[in-house]
Amino acid sequence: MxxxxxxxxxxxxxxxxxxxxxxxxxxxxxxxxxxxxxxxxxxxxxxxxxxxxxxxxxxxxxxxxxxxxxxxxxxxxxxxxxxxxxxxxxxxxxxxxxxxxxxxxxxxxxxxxxxxxxxxxxxxxxxxxxxxxxxxxNNEQKQSVASKLDVDAISVDPSYDGPRINDETKEVDLPFVKALVHHFKGQKKIHKKYAFMIVLAVYKFMTDAPSLIDVKIPADGKLTVCGDVHGQFYDFINIFETNGYPSEKHAYLFNGDFVDRGSFSVEVILTLFAYKCLYPGHLFLARGNHETDNMNKVYGFEGEVKAKFSDMMFNLFSETFNALPLAHVIENKIFVTHGGLFSRDNVTLDEIRKIDRIGQGQPGSDGLMCELLWSDPQPEHGRSASKRGVGIQFGPDVTKNFLETNDLEMVIRSHEVKEDGYVIEHDGKCVTVFSAPNYCDTVGNKGALINITPDLKKEYITFSAVVSISNV
Missing domain, CATH: 1.25.40.10 (Tetratricopeptide repeat domain)
Known part of the structure; x- marks a missing residue:
């Protein structure tokens, strides 16, 4: 001693x-x-x-x-x-x-x-x-908000001057989405009827999807992968304004943590959901660890939704978050998930595809779903306890095993602030991308995104925070 x-x-x-x-x-x-x-x-x-x-x-x-x-x-x-x-x-x-x-x-x-x-x-x-x-x-069977919501019964006052979805077609079209973005830039609120319609449409679309989605890059275009945006609406919109808005030639994959922390989580998620309605095969959304009830109670999204809309709206968001896929595979070669890999080797894509995410609802504190949302890479080989207290930390050998097991080339994940917005680790096989610059208005980090062409060439772009009218 x-x-x-x-x-x-x-x-x-x-x-x-x-x-x-x-x-x-x-x-x-x-x-x-x-x-x-x-x-x-x-x-x-x-x-x-x-x-x-x-x-x-x-x-x-x-x-x-x-x-x-x-x-x-x-x-x-x-x-x-x-x-x-x-x-x-x-x-x-x-x-x-x-x-x-x-x-x-x-x-x-x-x-x-x-x-x-x-x-x-x-x-x-x-x-x-x-x-x-x-x-x-425990005392009564909980009824889904999505199953009982009647949006047709919600009236819109003639004085409402915001964007409207056509009552006859009930379709989200490009003029509506453009008007929605302009409306949100002015810090104006969309009518609850149209907010319900957008979220409900995404809920219905997502419930039919598997837990792992296969993604094709537009043959004559590109796919952009973005990490956490955390309710930073003006930085989020700046991605579109500088890198291009979603279209049939320009697909986007947002890799979780759309909400919490920032003051405009509602505007971010409704914009993403509106684009999902507009381009269902070209706008992809993965669940992050902040698309969960516990995180939303602590980090602001629940309170923001209830202040701007209602308890019912938050409950519908919660149901929709439960339906979001957990991972994507780009062109059969690039695995994308919010957190990371697993506490055991030889996990297959088919196992991930079959995860009953909707039945499980909240991710819990262990298992494949939890680890997809919470895990982080580490430089050392092997696995260790998570610095976060949830999920695991996984080394280069774990990444190598997963890629070889599934005939993949690399992992893209998010979940962690990086000074330059992204970091390449594990012999180039594991990339972290984080898209919320100056996170929480204090960290001073850059944001980043990854543009990927059909031949899987990758371009890493970094950007700084914008000055919004909310913090002038």
């Missing part, structure tokens, strides 16, 4: 202070390295672990944050900050009951902490609502 001298303790404190400076400068990866260095010198200080946990929270590595909080509580079971950090991580993962246990402890120990009290009340409210909803489901 190493004796920790006063000199070593002082050295660890000096490094911790350097880490604190990195944290204040929002250099979270550098701060993590420094806190880790301090821990390696003196592993008996609980605050080193909670400081590192805070960095992991900022990096969305919730599994690591929980692990560090546990280590801090092992050193000092009464270290309240560790309970608070663990609660924050569990809330971020949608583990509300686990979070509530820690928040009760924090509230008792620090009754005058307004932030802790607010988070406790928020979490308790969510837990009560979840329990209430489960009780209702």
């Amino acid at each position: 190493t004796v920790i001298t006063e000199e070593l303790k002082a050295k660890a404190e000096e490094i911790k202070n350097e880490a604190n400076v990195c944290f204040k400068e929002k250099r979270f990866s550098a701060a993590i390295e420094k806190y880790t260095e301090a821990i390696e010198i003196n592993s008996n200080v609980a605050s080193y672990y909670t400081n590192r946990a805070f960095c992991h929270l900022k990096m969305e590595s919730y599994g690591y944050a929980i692990s560090d909080s546990n280590l801090a509580l092992k050193i000092d079971p009464n270290f309240t900050k560790a309970n608070y950090r663990r609660a924050s991580a569990n809330m971020a993962l949608g583990n509300f009951k686990e979070a509530l246990k820690d928040l009760k402890i924090v509230s008792k120990r620090a009754p005058n902490d307004k932030d802790a009290k607010s988070k406790y009340e928020e979490c308790a409210k969510i837990v009560r609502r979840i329990d209430f909803e489960k009780a209702i489901e």
Whole structure:
């Protein structure tokens, strides 16, 4: 056992202070390295672990944050900050009951902490609502919103000056979609009747599709693959304005996480759904980990939909998200999914195609569906526990096995912020693409997209955030 001298303790404190400076400068990866260095010198200080946990929270590595909080509580079971950090991580993962246990402890120990009290009340409210909803489901057969919704019965006031879908054809056409985009640019709301019509049409289309979709690139055109856009409407529309709008010659594949975080998730998802109605064979949408109820409760989409429309509208979105496919294969060679690969080798495309995503609904905490939405690549061979606390981390050998098993050439996934918008890993066989520049208005990253031609040549394009009228 190493004796920790006063000199070593002082050295660890000096490094911790350097880490604190990195944290204040929002250099979270550098701060993590420094806190880790301090821990390696003196592993008996609980605050080193909670400081590192805070960095992991900022990096969305919730599994690591929980692990560090546990280590801090092992050193000092009464270290309240560790309970608070663990609660924050569990809330971020949608583990509300686990979070509530820690928040009760924090509230008792620090009754005058307004932030802790607010988070406790928020979490308790969510837990009560979840329990209430489960009780209702247990007492009566839950009826699908899609099955009982009668859009024809919804009237539109003559004073409504927004885009309209033709009452006779009920079809989403190009003039409507163009008018819709213009309407949203002006931060105006579409009438609920037309919003319901768009979402319902996509729901009906998606329920007939398998969990894995085969994609063909237009023979005389291209396919653009985009990653997370997270409700950043003006950055999202900037993709179309600079790279070309969807058409029969220019297909798009948006690889999940359309909503949450940003302030205009409703506008982003309705625009995507409208284009899906317009070009069903040329606009592809994959489910991300944020197209789930737990994430939507925490990160804003549920509240935004209910504020702009209603509970019923959110429930219809939830049903539609359950119907979104989990993966795509481009020209039989490029596998595209939001998160990543699996906790076992030799998973086949046919297995993925047959996942009962609609019957399962929410992805749960393990299994193929969960891993498709949550997993991340790692540079080391093999597999390890997820830094997020859900899914796994997979190495180059795992990618190689999956590609060889299914006669594929590469994996494209999203799910992670990258400084330059994209990163190529695993000997060029695994690409991450992220399309929300300056994520959360704070990170400063570029966004990226991938243009792919029929001969599978790839062009990586990066772009910066635009200045919208919402943040001038």
